[in-house]
Structures are given as C-alpha cells and as structure tokens.
Amino acid sequence: AKEKGRNDFQIFNSDMKSVSINRLRLENELRRALVNEEFVLYYQPQVDIGSGRIVGVEALIRWNHPDKGMVMPNHFIPLAEESGLIVPIGEWVLRAACKQNKTWQSEGYAPIPISVNLSMRQFFQHNLKGKISHVLEQTELDPRYLELEITESMTMDVDHAIQSLLELKELGVNVSIDDFGTGYSSLYYLKKFPIDKLKIDRSFVRDIMVDPNDAAIVATIIAMTHHLNLKVIAEGVETEDQLKFLYQNRCNEVQGYWFSPPVDRLELEHMLRHGISV
Ligand code: C2E
Ligand code: CA
Ligand code: CA
Ligand code: CA
Secondary structure (H helix, E strand, O other): OHHHHHHHHHHHHHHHHHHHHHHHHHHHHHHHHOOOOOOEEEEEEEEOOOOOOOEEEEEEEEEEOOOOEEHHHHHHHHHHHHHHHHHHHHHHHHHHHHHHHHHHHHHHOOOOOOOEEEHHHOHHHHHHHHHHHHHHHHOOOOOHEEEEEEEEHHHHOHHHHHHHHHHHHHHEEEEEEEEEEOOOHHHHHHHHOOOOEEEEEEHHOOOOOOOOOHHEEEHHHHHHHHHOOEEEEOOOOOHHHHHHHHHOOOOOOOOOOOOOOOEEEHHHHHHHHHHHOO
C-alpha cells in the first residue's frame, strides 16, 4: 500500500509538471506566433434581417500553426488572457481588422463596420483610447466603421466601464455588448452605458424553438433594445425557424451558420460581391 501511494503521488506530480510545461511551451509559441505573424483573421457576416444584406462583419482570430494547422481561439485565447499576451495579440487583431476594412473600402466594396472582440485586459488598459486612435490614424479607417465588442463582465465595475466607454465614444467608434444575457448586467445600468448594440448570446438563440423560457428571454431582450434605442443582433442563428422567430420578434440583425460560418478573406469578398445564398 505504501508503494502504491508513492506511485500515485509521482504520477500526480508528473502530470502537474507536464501541464505547466505545456503551458509554458504554448506561451512561448504564442510569442513566436506574434513575431512570425502566424495569426490570421476570419470574418463572419452580420446580416440585416429585412433585406438579407451583409451590414457588418465580425473579425475572429485563428492561429495558422506551422505544424498543427488552423488552431481555434478557444485553444489559445484563455492562456493568452492569463499570460497578458492577449494585449499585443489584441492589438494585432485591431490593426489587421482596421487595415482590411480600409482596403475593402478602397477596392470599392460598400463600407460596412468591422467588429473586433476586446478582452478584459485591453478594455481596462491604460490609454486604450490613445491606442485605438493611433491604429485608426495609421490605417486611415473612419472610426464609424469600427465596432468594439465587450462582454457584460467588463461592465461590472460600472463607473470604470462608463468612463472607458465614454472615451471610446469620443473617438466615434461603435460599441456592442457581446454574449448578452450570460452575465449579470443590471438592466438599470444598461441605459447608462453609452453603447450602440446588444448581441444576444447564442445559448438563448439555440433553444428558442424548444424552450419557451429562452423564447421569452430573446423576445424580451429584443423589445427592451427597441425601448432603449439600441440595435440588436442575434448570434448563433442556425435554422430557418430561428430566423423566422427573430424576424417576427423584430430583431434587426442576425449572425450564424445559417448564413455563413467565419470564412477567410477571399470567401468573405465573394459574399460581399454576390450576396449570401442560403
Ligand atoms: P464570440 O466573440 O462569441 O464569437 C462567436 C463564436 O461563435 C465564433 O467562434 C463563431 O465561429 C461561433 N459561431 C458563429 N455562428 C455560430 C453558429 O451558428 N453556431 C455555433 N455553434 N457557433 C457559431 P470562434 O471563432 O471559435 O471564437 C470563439 C471565441 O473566441 C469568441 O467568441 C471570442 O470570445 C474569442 N475570440 C475570437 N477572436 C478573438 C479576438 O480577436 N480577440 C479576443 N479577445 N477574443 C477572440
Ligand atoms: Ca464576439
Ligand atoms: Ca458572442
Ligand atoms: Ca463567447
């Protein structure tokens, strides 16, 4: 029994070691990825529910790893957040997204806003306004064609969030609240935040046809956004029934696999030229 106990301990110990070695390796690889520009942006169209037109795109990061191929954000964003690497990675995303949007405009595509996800660390970063304004100047993108997505958890410190949001508004960019409904935003404070749009989280959208509670929540969020003069977009729309429900409940915009998954630049450009065929 004594023998076994020691082995268990050693197994546990070496597991722990390999976990931290893996983390360290991943962190170093992320640093290298930044230097070698291994990150790429994919783009998911945001569609006007009445006209079916593409009225925006969300930029979503991918890691084109030399050995592993295309790595999805849930495999590296959490560690990037913990290690602080999300700040330089987020800056790369912001610059790349603004640059690409400016290029599309120069090429004659109808101007649409590009949405960029901001991490908590970026949002509470000192001089966020200065950094974003610098990128906008460098890329010559008109600020109204940039939308920043923050999550509800970033609005928990209400005063700080209002202050940061006011600074972003001074720049002329748009702000939306991502994954809306999954956090604890007080509806009372919602009207005090200088924001433009709510993005209804896909966990509610997923079950609107099967769960009357989710249907009620989605309908209520949409009605509320109209009262507060906010725009509203539903995420994760995968079926025609969900789309119909959202249309009947006067949702403005939709995003999801029903229209298109996130795609690379060329595929997105094809959709911008020819529209989306579902
Ligand atoms: P998110 O911001 O909520 O992005 C939406 C995610 O839902 C994307 O996953 C997208 O591919 C997926 N999605 C879109 N439509 C559908 C649908 O109809 N059904 C289903 N099942 N999924 C759908 P992705 O690209 O893997 O990104 C995951 C998360 O990683 C993002 O969630 C965001 O939190 C984070 N992320 C991605 N890019 C960035 C970035 O540049 N910066 C930061 N800070 N986070 C990022
Ligand atoms: Ca998002
Ligand atoms: Ca989301
Ligand atoms: Ca999310």
